[in-house]
Amino acid sequence: MRSIAKKIIPVLDLKKQIAPIRDELDSAIKKVIDNTDFILGSEVCELEKDVQKYCSVKHAVGVSNGTDAIKLALVALGVGEGEGVICPAFTYYATAGAIAGMGAVPVFVDIDPLTYNISIQSIKEVLKKKRNFKIKAIIPVHLYGQCADMEKILELAKKYNLKVIEDTAQAFGAEYKNKKAGTIGDCGTVSFFPGKNIGAFGDAGMVLTNTSDVYHKLMILRNQGNEERYYHTMLGYNHRLDTLQAAILRVKLKHLDCWNKKRQENAAYFNEKLKGLGIRTPYLAEYSTHIYHQYVLNLERSGSNVKLMEYLKEKGVDARVYYPVPLHLQKCFKYLGYKKGDFPESERASVQTLAIPVYPDLTKKELDYIVSSLRAVVVSLRVG
Numbered sequence: 001m002r003s004i005a006k007k008i009i010p011v012l013d014l015k016k017q018i019a020p021i022r023d024e025l026d027s028a029i030k031k032v033i034d035n036t037d038f039i040l041g042s043e044v045c046e047l048e049k050d051v052q053k054y055c056s057v058k059h060a061v062g063v064s065n066g067t068d069a070i071k072l073a074l075v076a077l078g079v080g081e082g083e084g085v086i087c088p089a090f091t092y093y094a095t096a097g098a099i100a101g102m103g104a105v106p107v108f109v110d111i112d113p114l115t116y117n118i119s120i121q122s123i124k125e126v127l128k129k130k131r132n133f134k135i136k137a138i139i140p141v142h143l144y145g146q147c148a149d150m151e152k153i154l155e156l157a158k159k160y161n162l163k164v165i166e167d168t169a170q171a172f173g174a175e176y177k178n179k180k181a182g183t184i185g186d187c188g189t190v191s192f193f194p195g196k197n198i199g200a201f202g203d204a205g206m207v208l209t210n211t212s213d214v215y216h217k218l219m220i221l222r223n224q225g226n227e228e229r230y231y232h233t234m235l236g237y238n239h240r241l242d243t244l245q246a247a248i249l250r251v252k253l254k255h256l257d258c259w260n261k262k263r264q265e266n267a268a269y270f271n272e273k274l275k276g277l278g279i280r281t282p283y284l285a286e287y288s289t290h291i292y293h294q295y296v297l298n299l300e301r302s303g304s305n306v307k308l309m310e311y312l313k314e315k316g317v318d319a320r321v322y323y324p325v326p327l328h329l330q331k332c333f334k335y336l337g338y339k340k341g342d343f344p345e346s347e348r349a350s351v352q353t354l355a356i357p358v359y360p361d362l363t364k365k366e367l368d369y370i371v372s373s374l375r376a377v378v379v380s381l382r383v384g
């Protein structure tokens, strides 16, 4: 064990992921260089077709990143300046950043304490409140790789006439009742940031939709509002997916299910080995699969997550807190007028949860090392 103890087990090791598929990747990259179709080249269209097939969705539009994917979906679905968009207070910044970036108003709601996904009860409460702007859409986030409770969300969306954008940045490949995440709402937005379960060699993203007029708008919006070259029918953006990234992602997509399966096996191993330690392992909702973008423990004691993280770092295990400050308490969203105590479950999650490495290439030895480190430090945390 000594040799591993000195070595950091990182939160993700892309070198290990890339090595076995390096030849495939090199030749895909070479092909793009030979073709020189760097902007919206054939590989972009081919990746979109591959994703349509993989997700059983009518349309897929390659875009620059997961944040721009959300921005484009908001515009394509007709969300305008000053209009409200509901999203969880506990998610990565980009969900709310994209809303605010388009001039819309993030309307935060709390999370469910078990799944860490958007709370249906909290959505209901927020929708009943009177306010001086209209709420037009809702963005559930499939956090850590498990789907939000989409049926209940769609019911509320129908009742209140809201568009639904699934933030699928962390859950590409997960399934809600046999449907792929991101194909259930009006749009699904995907991030291929290098650290996601399937990542490009830079920024990349995608928008999924089953509605053809939304698809046509997305195609125009991502490419400078061009309906036909030099004829700009909408105020568009330069939010295109690079051909090079698309070629890399086509190679990786073939391996995604296998990688996600490995993550599930690692998670199952942790679930078994961490029993009886008094820490809460991830909750599995009956309506969704979980692809463990993150494997998140809950210490159920305030501030214990940072302490445990520091102990684990000393042992050489790179654990992380996702996310230490909920969005309603971030400085940049101060203008929205929220205060501490507004979303108790989001606030609790931020001081109680900790992600440990779960990536597919972890060896049995490394898994066991993580488990034994956790056991040792949890005991010393109790004593201390």
Ligand SMILES: *Cc1c(COP(=O)(O)O)cnc(C)c1O
Binding pocket: 065, 066, 067, 068, 091, 092, 094, 095, 141, 167, 169, 170, 190, 191, 192, 193, 203, 204, 205
């Ligand atoms: C990563 C992420 C995004 C943003 O994706 P980028 O490709 O980095 O722009 C959005 N939402 C969530 C929940 C994410 O995890």
